[in-house]
Amino acid sequence: MAINKTITIGEHVIKPGERVSISLPVADLYTATSLSMPVKVISGRKIGPVLFVSAAIHGDELNGVEVIRRLLKRKILRSLHGTLIAVPIVNVHGFLDQSRYLPDRRDLNRSFPGTAKGSIAARLANLFAKQIVAKADYGIDLHTGAINRTNLPQLRANLGDPKTFDIARAFGVPVIVNSDILDGSLRGYAAERGLPVLIYEAGEALRFDEVAIRGGIRGILNVMRHIGMIPQSKSVKQITPVIAKSTTWVRAPVSGIINAKVQLGGSVTKGQVLATVSDPLGDAEQNVDAPFDGIVIGRSNLPLAHEGDALFHLAAFKDVAVAEDRVETFAVAHDTNSSQK
Secondary structure, three states, X not given: OOEOOXXXXXXXXXXXXXXXXXXXXXXXXXXXXXXXXXXXXXXXXXXXXXXXXXXXXXOOOOHHHHHHHHXXXXXXXXXXXXXXXXXXXXXXXXXXXXXXXXXXXXXXXXXXXXXXXXXXXXXXXXXXXXXXXXXXXXXXXXXXXXXXXXXXXXXXXXXXXXXXXXXXXXXXXXXXXXXXXXXXXXXXHHXXXXXXXXXXXXXXXXXXXXXHHHHHXXXXXXXHHHOOOOOOOOOOOOXXXXXXXXXXXXXXXXXXXXEEOOOXXXXXXXXOEEEEEEOOOOOOXXXXXXXXXXXXXXXXXXXXXXXXXXXXXXXEOOOHHHHHHHHHHHHHHOOOOOOOO
């Protein structure tokens, strides 16, 4: 088999068989303290695809950081074909501040491809686009829900692209959402370059979720096996995902105290009471009903809401019972009491 190609990131030339830690300089702090984006490049000796795996584009989304940390410890990477580029913390400023955003309050995931002489967000997006995305054949970007919101492990991807659909099915999460590409997003920039990118959404900001972390690690390894970067494994059972027909957020009809009646990942039927909203004195109470049969793929964890606040993210499926079974199978396979594979 042919020898792997060299790859250049920043001022570093990584040769086949090398494992290199790189610090890419980003905009410094105003204390004159240098700041850099940590990157680990593992170059296999034999030729294969280049995959980037990134996390913390939103600086408070921590699950992906732990996914990448554990991934890099896997012995299977010694048998790597091609190159893995791992970026555990993209938004270094936000990570330090435990904030979704950059110091200029911009969202990094709405700033691509950025420019070298723009805002902090534009410069950081430009750095990541040129030094990471431009070198890759595939990408997996790891996310969580926002603060006080939890997401069921799920993929968001452009399923109209055959290559993206192919690796999405290989990842092995219970639910895939065919998600629109947003202007300025990493996924949008990658799509313009013809680069298949998956968004793995699981868990809540500023919290570790063990099921989400284990699912993310296994999903990345599944994709790497599928595209020929690591050897196949007969012991790993694949979960066939189901594709959501549509999704919607169910919102609070009035302001008040929320008493949730359904759990994340649970199935609901049209008209079922998802929660009640009541005033602090208990004089008035109003139900929040499910608008259709589906699965709860995201929810607010706050017991308080203003009128119009998003409470439950519901996904509709062709067969809700099948979707529920896949969600349960995934949870059991990645339970903290089960062994990692």
